[in-house]
Amino acid sequence: MAANARYSLPAGYNSHAANGAGGKPALPHIDDVLALPTDVDSKKPLKWLLEQAEMSLRQSEMSRDFNRPALALKDFIRASIITVQLVSHHKDYLMLKEGRGDLSRKHAALMTRIKQQNDIYDQLKKDIIADNKRTGVLPKSQKPVQSQSNGNHKSAAPHISSSNGHAMTASGKVKPKVHPKPQSLQGNAVSGHARSSSTNTVNVDLAARFANLRGPQTTPGQDPRIKTHQIPSLKPAGPRDMPSSPQKSEPGATHTFPSLPKMPDAIYHPARGSVSSDAGHPPATTPRGSSSRATPTPSLSNMPSPVSARQSMEYFPPVPANATGSRSLLQSSISNNEADSITAEELFQAMKQTGSVLIIDIRSRVEFDEGHIMSSSTICVEASILLRDNISAAEITESLVLSPNQEQSQFDQRNKYELVVFYDQDSEEIPRSPRSSDDMVIVSLHRALVHFNYERELKQPPKILKGGLDAWIDLMGSASLQSTSLNSSSHIPASRARSGTFQRRRSKYIRPLRADEVKVWQETLQNEEMGANQPPEYHRSTESFLRRYPPILTEQESMTSSPATEQPPRYTSLHKIDPYTDLPSPPTRPAPSVPRLSYSSLSHTSDEIDRFEEPVTRRQTVRPKNVAEQVTGDGYKLYTGLNNPHNWCYANSTVQSLLASPDFGKELSDSTWTKEYRAPKKDSEKIEPPQLMIRIMSNLFHWMSTGNLEVMKAQTLMDYSQHICKQSRSNAQFGGTQQQDAQEFMSFLMEQLHDETNSRRNLKGNAMQPNTKSQPLLYAAVQYWYNHIQYNDSIVDRHWRGLELSTVKCQDCHTKTYTFSPFEWIPAPVALGSTRQTLEQSLHQHIANNTLDDFSCDKCRRNTRAMQSISFARLPPLLCVCFRRFNYNQATGDIKKSTAPVTWDFNDFDFSPYFFENGNGRPPPGTNDHAYQGPFRYECYAVIVHAGSRTDNGHYFAYVRDQSTHDPYAWLCCNDSRVTRVRIGSGDRDDIQNEVFKSGQDRVPYLVFFRRKG
Structure with missing residues (x-):
């Protein structure tokens, strides 16, 4: 320094x-x-x-x-x-x-x-x-x-x-008055002046x-x-004024x-002899150039100092990517070098001679934000993206949808840059035989830019910065790095991401549909609703019945496929005559040779096994009967399972859990939401909100709640989800053939439902933070929620959304800063290993004090050390707790899952200790919302279990409470199309509570749903 x-x-x-x-x-x-x-x-x-x-x-x-x-x-x-x-x-x-x-x-x-x-x-x-x-x-x-x-x-x-x-x-x-220099001194050095000899020597x-x-x-x-030495004979392009005397020089x-x-x-x-702030806007009469150059480039005569770097946020002013005037300069020093690496000195000269250099930082986003090479064309491509198998450059572009817009645009225009350089922390070269995940990241990016870079071939082969960022710091100093501040107004650094993956951009999946797209989906829903409202068909004659259900052929036709059954056809067994009696069996209808009509695109079919699925009925206890086997007409209803054609288990388990959510599932299934939530049109929208997602889910929940269907298929929901993902260019492709994260899918559904039912979505603005100095914190929480619902009043706000209070205490002046923020689910950390822990311990880790080294204290007016703690300020009727089991290792690039079992009481869990003031505060008079006053006792009604090593593989299934009985220990295991009755928490021999907490090597709970009691 x-x-x-x-x-x-x-x-x-x-x-x-x-x-x-x-x-x-x-x-x-x-x-x-x-x-x-x-x-x-x-x-x-x-x-x-x-x-x-x-x-x-x-x-x-x-x-x-x-x-x-x-x-x-x-x-x-x-x-x-x-x-x-x-x-x-x-x-x-x-x-x-x-x-x-x-x-x-x-x-x-x-x-x-x-x-x-x-x-x-x-x-x-x-x-x-x-x-x-x-x-x-x-x-x-x-x-x-x-x-x-x-x-x-x-x-x-x-x-x-x-x-x-x-x-x-x-x-x-x-x-002072400026006098012209005597003619006799023009071009001659002044000798014998009264200056000291030391000055002359300098x-x-x-x-x-x-x-x-x-x-x-x-x-x-x-x-x-x-x-x-030789100079091109071409005359400089454009008019210019030559100096009248040669004295204006160095x-x-x-x-x-x-x-x-x-x-x-x-x-x-x-006049251009030093680096000035006008370098990015060269005058029309630029002093250097030739007639072959169409675009003038700035003249940079001096190496930039940290002062100019701080003033312009980069060492060199940006140059248009299609500028060709400085290409010869770059080619003379870089292009002739056939090596796949570039030194820090060579990169400095390349950035100095031309601004058309794309620099790619392949470290994590957190490290990138803490400090990266200062340039307007420096972007970040995280290792988690590059670790995919045989990823192409086009796929990298799509993966940058969550990055800042300019980063995705710059990478998409990589073919317009004169040079592309990438770096990590300290790598020296591109490894020939990768031995670690860091090597794989480098090789993957190099392969994508060289071999899988279709239609956007680079002007030169990409080069890795020899020695990485460490070499750049050794040359330029640590002051040459640029840090990125994502939210400076908040006193909490970006690294303090307590809310995990949920804190996504609110507009990630919210894209208005075109009128023609809305019309297609509305017609699909109308056809389904017409089918749902049709009365059952009664056949008046034998001919009509046979036309509707023709007999099954004994020989397979040449143009039909064989039925996918594992047992012989039931037709013959159902029509046998009892040899011990003369009475024939009761008349039964033959199985249809064509499938029944689909309601809401929810096929009444058998399940197609998930290729990652593992049977959950293999347990030491007595295997319960299938739900369909128990329901024979004694008043019970069928609990509908969901078909899984290809890796839809993440959606099936989420849908079953949301359907089992008290009040929320019922409000969707009986369509009472249509009277409660009227979403207005935004100023930028041309048509009224079609509310397609909530209509699709409402129709799905309705048919699942009837109890008449054993298995259904959520085809319309998944098709529409896939359509939204493709339109928003999201990394996640819900509804496709690849496995997805169940928590991500739930957040996706919540975003759609919130936007489609927000009665104040046309208003612009954000909730203001209340004054915490002149009123109690509980009063401030009520005021913030009032400010929040001025812009957000949806079905999600009513059932799922709570408030979190962040308290930051400065270690120097002991001033406390309070910040309220809404949440929809609670992240509960789980330590690596196999040691059993309780849900109380996980929640204490979530709200535990966290040290902030660079907290900007308003009272001290400088960065100080501070302690941050989290508490709840409002708890909604429904709560979702997500266990943060997946940890990314930056050193190896691997994602490791914690398989430690987490235990809790299914019938009574108290959240009061995590509410500020332990939930003993009194809300303001006239407040009818019980979300601010304890006790906050909840019971568990659904659990989503994950089996596998990553969120994007393995298998998901759900446990939900059996709402057809008052038995507090009666549950249902919803494993796609297979629904079985189980007992949890009873303590008898059929109790599988410990299996819910953990079974096998990696089958552990991932999402846990609670409802407030009383």
Whole structure:
């Protein structure tokens, strides 16, 4: 860091002015510090502008801590101009002002921080002005003569240090008159000047170094900008003005020393001699180029300093991907290298010569956010994506749907970049024989970009950064890394993801359908409803009955397939005559040769075995009879199973659990929701919300609740789910042939149901955080929920949604910060291993204190250490607890599942200890919602069990309470089409409670559903 300090001085710093100041460096002139930033594009998105402002404000605070007032004030001015002026004039400011989620909160937080620190920076401004008066430093705009020649630069020093400072102070206030250089001195060096010999030695040394960078030396009478080595004979494109004298050359770069200029390509333009903020917007009369170049590129003469990097968020301004002017520069240094790796120095030069370099970080998103190579074209492709078998570049693009939009767009346009470079932490080369998951990640990406990169071939083979990010840090320093802040307004870091995978983007699957798509699905539902409302058909004659149910052929026809049965046909056995009696058997209807009509596309068929399915009836206890065998007409109903054609067990188990949810399942099955939830149309939508998902689920639940069908098939639900996933370009493909995560599918259904039943979905805005200083926390929770339902009032909010309270306590000032947030399910961590633990222990781990090392305390006005804890502030009637059993190992890239059994009381579980104040608080008078007042005692009514090593393989099945009886220990095991009666918690010999907690090697509970008692 000490090496970077000398680069932290802003432009205009004059090291010679410190000679009369007792050795203390002079601060830049106040006019240079207060100059408007020119490296900010006001047309950029609001998110980019706010990130720039936040970064500048953070750098300002760091500079202030390191006693660099000029840098601190300059960055503070930059942050203030972006936040106050540029954002307020942005085209999307009205949407931001109305409340646009994280961006709105981030802007408000920046305004607050800037307002709080105004007095501090006013004092810094006064200190800089006082230092200017003391040192007599001149503003950069008043020193054009010093940049013309070495002679003038030397003559300026005695003028400043004369007369004991009195003349110096006067000269610092009045702009000196610029006199033209005498004709006799044009092109000649001034010799015998009164400058000290040490200064002359330095200038001679600098001149020699500049000469070496310029290439072959010219004759004394020759213009120094004209090289003797070969130059293309083509004339530069576009008009330009040639300087009248050769004196405007390299000495101007001494003010940005030691960032040495690079070798000029053809003509060195004095006005573009240093890295400026205008580099990203070159003038029309760009000084370099040829007639063959269509797009001018910026001239970068100096290596960028950390100051310019912080101001522009990247080392090099972005260049359009189709720019070809600098291709020859890149090819001369990189293209000739046939190796598949690139050093950090070569990457630096490539980024310097052309901005058309795509950099891919293949580490985890958390590591990427903590620090990555600073460039506008740096994206993150996580290892979990690249570990898929034979993944192609197009599949990688689709997998980036959850990443920021610009990352997916940049990777999709990879063929337009001159060079593609990828890196991890410290890899040296592309392994020939991968031995670990890290090697597989590198090989997978290289193979996708080279061999499986259809229709978007790269201009050059991709290269791996030799030594990875560690090599880049060794070359450029840790200050060269850029960190990503996803939610700066929240004082909780992104790594604190307590809610697991549920905290997805709300709009991930919510995409409005086209009118023609809605019409097709509405017709499908109408046909199903017509079939459902048709009365049963009574056959008046034998001919009508036989036409409806023709006899079964004894020989198979050539164009039909054989029936998929494991036993002989029942037809003959059902029509045998009892040999011990003369009475014939009761008349029975023959089995139909064609399937019955399908209701709601829910085929009444036998189950097709899941290829991952494992039988759950193999147990030590007595095997209970099948439900269908027990129901013979004694008043019971059939409990309908669900057919599993190909890996639909994740959906079948979820549907069975939601159907068993008290009130929620009944509200869907009897269609009372149609009167309760009217979803209005949004301003951006052209048609009324069709409410297709809830209509499909309502129809499915209705037929499953009738008790007339033994097996059904959720075909319409899965087809519509697959249609939504394809339209939203989601990684998950619900309804397809691949296994999916049951918890992900449940969240998917909840998002759809919430959007389709939210009676206030047309309102824009977010719930405001309540004031926790002037009222009790329970009152604040009630107020936040009131603010929440102003924008969210759906069937999900009524049955499933609760409130979580985050409490962060600063370790320095002991100030507590409270934040309310809604939740739909509770993540309960499960430790790796096989040690049995209780649900109480898992919930305590969820709410346990967590240390925050970089908490931004509003009272301390700096980052401090803090402790965070979680508690519940509102508990809904229905609760879903998800056991977080799957852990990703970043070192090996493997996902390991914890198979530790977790136990709980099925009939009585108390959530009061996890409610703040243990649920003993009193809500405000007039509050009829019992979700704020204990005791919070719940009973379990459904459990989804997972057997396998990963969420995307294995098998899911569900246990649900038997609602046809009052026996508290009667349950049903719903294993796709097979539904069996079991007993849980009874303690007798048929009790399978321990098997629910764990059976086999990896068959353990994954989702547990509770309902509130009383």
